[in-house]
Amino acid sequence: xxxxxxxxxxxxxxxxADEIGYLSNPKTDMMLGIExxxxxxxxxxxxxxxxEGIANPGGANSYAEYLGIVPKWVDTTAVGxxxxxxxxxxxxxxxxxxxxxxGVVVNGQAGYSRRSFPRGAAGGPGGDALGPxxxxxxPYGVMGAPSQYSHAxxxxxxxxxxxxxxxxxxxxxxxxxxxxxxxxxxxxxxxNPNGGPISVDDVLNSRIIxxxxxxxxxxxxxxxGGAVIVASAAAAKSFRTPPVWIAGAGxxxxxxxMLEMKDYTATSAAASGGRAYKMAGLGPEDMEMAMIYDSFxxxxxxxxxxxxLTKRGEGPSLFAGGAAGPGGSxxxxxxxxxxxxxxxxxxxxxxxxxxAYRQLSRTAEDGINGLPGKQVDAExxxxxxxxxxxxxxxxxxxxxx
Amino acid sequence: MPDYNxxxxxxxxxxxxxxWDGAKEGKLKLPRCTACSRVHFYPRIVCxxxxxxxxxWIEATGEGYLHTxxxxxxxxxxxxxxxxxxxxxxxxxxxxRVFTVLRGVDPAQPEEIMKKIGALCRIEWDKASDDVSVPxxxxxx
Numbered sequence: 001x002x003x004x005x006x007x008x009x010x011x012x013x014x015x016x017a018d019e020i021g022y023l024s025n026p027k028t029d030m031m032l033g034i035e036x037x038x039x040x041x042x043x044x045x046x047x048x049x050x051x052e053g054i055a056n057p058g059g060a061n062s063y064a065e066y067l068g069i070v071p072k073w074v075d076t077t078a079v080g081x082x083x084x085x086x087x088x089x090x091x092x093x094x095x096x097x098x099x100x101x102x103g104v105v106v107n108g109q110a111g112y113s114r115r116s117f118p119r120g121a122a123g124g125p126g127g128d129a130l131g132p133x134x135x136x137x138x139p140y141g142v143m144g145a146p147s148q149y150s151h152a153x154x155x156x157x158x159x160x161x162x163x164x165x166x167x168x169x170x171x172x173x174x175x176x177x178x179x180x181x182x183x184x185x186x187x188x189x190x191x192n193p194n195g196g197p198i199s200v201d202d203v204l205n206s207r208i209i210x211x212x213x214x215x216x217x218x219x220x221x222x223x224x225g226g227a228v229i230v231a232s233a234a235a236a237k238s239f240r241t242p243p244v245w246i247a248g249a250g251x252x253x254x255x256x257x258m259l260e261m262k263d264y265t266a267t268s269a270a271a272s273g274g275r276a277y278k279m280a281g282l283g284p285e286d287m288e289m290a291m292i293y294d295s296f297x298x299x300x301x302x303x304x305x306x307x308x309l310t311k312r313g314e315g316p317s318l319f320a321g322g323a324a325g326p327g328g329s330x331x332x333x334x335x336x337x338x339x340x341x342x343x344x345x346x347x348x349x350x351x352x353x354x355x356a357y358r359q360l361s362r363t364a365e366d367g368i369n370g371l372p373g374k375q376v377d378a379e380x381x382x383x384x385x386x387x388x389x390x391x392x393x394x395x396x397x398x399x400x401x
Numbered sequence: 402m403p404d405y406n407x408x409x410x411x412x413x414x415x416x417x418x419x420x421w422d423g424a425k426e427g428k429l430k431l432p433r434c435t436a437c438s439r440v441h442f443y444p445r446i447v448c449x450x451x452x453x454x455x456x457x458w459i460e461a462t463g464e465g466y467l468h469t470x471x472x473x474x475x476x477x478x479x480x481x482x483x484x485x486x487x488x489x490x491x492x493x494x495x496x497x498r499v500f501t502v503l504r505g506v507d508p509a510q511p512e513e514i515m516k517k518i519g520a521l522c523r524i525e526w527d528k529a530s531d532d533v534s535v536p537x538x539x540x541x542x
Contacts, residue, residue, distance in 0.1 A: 130413040132443035139410045139535055140488055140502045141473065141480025150471035151490060158469065158518050211472035211485075211511045259443060259490075259500055264469055 005096035006279050010236045010243030011088070011398070013044035014357035017108065017225030020343055021185045022192075026113035029059075032225030033108025034066060040104065040227040045240045053094065053103030053230075055087035057347065063106055073100040079253065080387020081293055084228075084349035085394025089249035091230045101235040105353065108225040109345035132257050145295060146218050148258045148389045150210035153298040155264035157212065160313030164212050167297040167316050168203035171216050171340055173325040174294060178337025180326060180374035181365060185220055186341035195341075217297040219339035219348065226350035228357060244360040247380075248280030248397030258389040265313070269306035269384050272395040276382070277308075280397035284308035287397075288378035289331050289359060291352040293386040294338040303384050304333070307395070332376045335359055349385035349394065356383045360400045405529040406479035412533060417444045419458040424534040427526045429461040431495055440496040463524035465491040467517055467540060468498060472508045487514065491522050491538050504539040517542075 017027075017035040027035075033056070041048055053073030054060045060074040075090050077083050087105045094100055110117075142148060156162050175198045178184035186195040203216040229239075236243040252268035252275075255261050277283050284307060292307070294300045301315030309331070310318050323330035334340075336355035339348040358364040364375040383396040412421035423430030432444045436453035440461075447454050470489040473480070480486065489503040503522070506514045521542030526534040 129411050130415070135410045135413055135417060136443055137500050139408050140500060141407065141476040141478065141483070141486070142488060143473070143475055143477045143480075147471065147473055147475070147488070151469045151488070154471055154515070154518075155469035158515060208472070208474045208485075210474060213471075257443075259498060260449075264490075 003096065004279060005092050005249075006247050006281070007233065007245045008096035009092045009230050009232050010245045011228050011353070011357045012231045012236050012239045012243050013040050013241045014228040014354040015039035015043050015226070016183075016354060017223075020183060020224045021222050022112050023223045026116045027110055027223065028113070029108040029110050030062065030066060031108065032110060032223060033063060033106050033227070034225075036108065036225035036227035037063070037067065037104060037106050040229055043241060044229050046102070046229070050102055051104050052100040053091060055084075055091060055103065055105045056107060057083040073103060079392040081295065081347040081349045082385025082387040082392050082394040083347060084353055085249075085383060085385040085396050086251045088228070088230060088246060088353065088396055089251055089394060092246045092249050095230065095232045101232040103230045104227055105230065105350070106227040107347060107350040109347060110223050111221045111345035112223045132259060136259065137257065145389065146213050147210045149296045149298055150213045151258065152264040152302065152390060153212045153296075156298060156302065156313075159265050162301070162313065162316060164204060165200055166320070167217060167301055168200040169316055169319040170294070170297040170300050171203045172198055172200055173319045173322055173328070174334050174338040174340045176322065176325040177335050177374060178341035181337045181342055183365065184337035184342040185222055186337065213296060213298070216340075219295050219344035220341070222343045222345055224343050224345035224351060226354045228353050242361045242400070244357050245399045245401070246396060247282065247399045248276035248278070248395075250275030250279070250395045251393070253392040255391055256388060261390060265302055267302060267306050267386060267390050267393055269303050269386065269393040269395060272393040273307040273382070273384060276395040276397045280399070282380065282397055284382070287331060287380050287382045289335065289376055289381045290333045291335070291356045291381060291383045292333060293348055293352060293384060294334055294340050295344070295348065295386065297340070299386055299390065300334070302390070303386060307382055307384055309382075326374065332378065335364065335374050335376060347387070349387070352383050352385060356381045356396075356398055360398055405527065407529070407535070408478055409529045409533050410535070416446055420444055421533065423458075423460070424526060424536065425532065427534065429463045429524055429536065430458050431461045431493070432456045433459050433495075440493065442493065442497045442499055459495070461493065461495050465493045465499070465522050465524075465538065467503070467520050467522055468492045469518065470503060470514055472511050485509070489538065499536070501536060501538045504537055506540055
């Protein structure tokens with residue numbers, strides 16, 4: 001008989017690479033990922049030889065080989081930035097089925113360092129020359145994710161009467177969180193010339209990338225490595241680090257290319273989120289904070305609606321007047337400073353996991369320079385990754401005892 | 402046409418061949434399922450609506466409606482010198498949707514283009530090479 005896997009496993013530790021952001025000395029994907037695994041094992045008090053299962057988008061075999069381990073469980077699900085939420089979901093199910101007790105979800109991504117790799121080493125343009133993107137999309141000069149996500153924001157403004165100003169509030173709120181996170185690229189003028197506070201006007205007056213998206217509506221492109229350890233409920237007791245329970249998990253794919261997105265103001269997060277809530281026996285009203293993939297401001301606004309945190313068409317309202325920011329009147333959202341202002345290496349779902357763990361385990365970083373820390377007092381958190389072109393989603397409901 | 406400096410797609414000689422053959426003649430050919438009668442795009446060997454593998458090709462009106470758009474200020478290759486330009490999704494009269502570069506609108510006035518969402522658009526073909534014609538859409542309504 002299938003059983004509800006809710007809380008059959010916990011995230012028991014989370015860590016990052018030695019340094020993240022814009023690295024002055026370039027590192028490879030593997031270096032960043034291995035640093036993160038090393039750090040997460042040290043934090044949790046285990047060695048890499050204790051790892052029984054390994055998950056990474058496409059690269060579980062390389063990580064296992066590099067570490068010299070022979071995992072008995074692997075997951076190479078690669079559906080973009082939400083892959084890590086889905087890895088955790090799969091690991092939860094596998095733990096519940098008795099297939100493993102301790103696994104690691106890892107990612108290393110040299111989003112910035114890649115620019116200085118030897119020619120050819122960063123990989124080719126990829127894609128399938130005969131696939132739908134190559135035949136029916138790229139002939140029109142579109143370049144990268146912002147050139148597609150912008151169409152979704154236009155449609156949101158048309159369909160729901162929202163404005164660029166509404167979405168700019170998301171960038172402003174997220175920057176305020178980054179200013180409390182010393183590891184955030186945009187923490188301050190000391191960390192980056194463009195760091196420190198921003199206003200709605202700053203967002204609206206920043207360089208246009210793909211109208212209606214300005215550059216301050218867009219995420220960073222940085223280096224990052226991250227890893228989390230997932231352990232069975234029984235094994236979690238033996239860790240010195242506190243468990244954050246995986247109460248609910250869900251996954252869904254809406255489409256691959258945006259050509260196939262029926263409603264540009266809706267993603268599969270409604271489906272993956274609904275399943276995560278159901279497994280957890282909780283609802284949006286029970287969520288005390290949210291970590292929502294913010295590749296772009298529009299991604300957050302739409303996803304918040306899909307997760308039931310507000311009504312359809314009103315996603316940005318959660319951020320109005322700083323409500324989702326530090327000390328705000330609403331639930332805290334994206335407390336690390338987000339992909340917008342903290343760090344976005346290409347697949348940001350790992351950063352979501354690390355921050356959600358730190359917040360719920362009360363190990364979020366303290367502030368510096370006399371600022372208050374970013375630690376909030378939430379005991380529940382909804383985590384939603386979005387991959388591809390608003391394509392796939394993975395949702396987790398995390399709780400602490 | 403040697404003066405076409407944009408990326409030229411490599412026509413898929415398998416699934417989408419009727420589409421590209423039609424394009425050469427300036428005709429919009431679309432795949433339609435004979436089981437559920439629904440048109441889909443991009444072309445597939447199985448209907449994404451009902452799962453049937455019985456697909457026929459029809460000649461479409463070449464008309465559709467502006468669904469959403471963006472103004473691209475950053476672009477690659479030959480498109481870089483055109484920026485800013487407008488990309489758009491068009492709801493086809495026959496059903497489903499295509500992506501394109503939109504003509505007949507001013508990229509400097511996105512708020513004005515917002516008012517054109519839902520407006521009638523018509524296809525036009527640019528001969529990119531001897532073998533490939535690329536469709537563009539123009540707001541006419």
